[in-house]
Amino acid sequence: MIDPGPIGAVRIAPSILAADFGVLAAQVQSVDAQTDWLHVDVMDGHFVPNISLGPPVIKSLRPYSQKFFDCHLMMTDPGRYLEAFANSGANGVSVHIEVGGTANLISDARALGLRVGLVINPETPYKPAAEFLGDIDYLMIMSVHPGFGGQSFIEDVMEKLRRARADIDEGQLACDLEIDGGIDLHTAPIAAAAGANVLVAGSAIFNKPDPLAAAAAIRDVVLAARA
Ligand code: DX5
């Protein structure tokens, strides 16, 4: 079992959506030394208007990385594929609250030995997700509309991060708080100051000439924001 690391600690999660899929394993290994989780964006062309990758790609990538594979399921019917993700080498799956059936999805994923995240879109209210904080390993708040990399950070969602951080700390819950979308050197400290401890970054890492240095720089600004 791959250790996801201490709850609440800063973790940088590069999103492979922005990587060159033709040399995916090499891209993933290039940032290994400065990153913690590997964020894998799965898109079904239905929940979001884009298609990315699925279990066969995860399975192919698995031998090349010891990182925690944080699989973000942008899918209308994730329940149908949980077993395939578990078998492919996923370590955690996050499901969107917007697709419904959340309690069953959480228990089904757990039964397969997966860690479980819950995701909320920018326009989705925080309150319904708060009810699940005690049952999940991480809450992920989208700071872009899911479906595409390289979009602008929606700062309005910081209010949800602050509320979630307060609830997690007050309840002493074993739950990480993840932010996904538009994270770069400017926005990462804003999200960290609002309470995020897992930071997903795609273009700000893989679209840079030196992805390893870009990941390290994001970690540095996040640590400084939390100091
Ligand atoms: C958006 C994805 C994000 C995306 C982040 O649908 O869930 O994980 O890859 O990409 P950037 O960091 O470029 O916004």
Ligand code: ZN
């Ligand atoms: Zn994502």
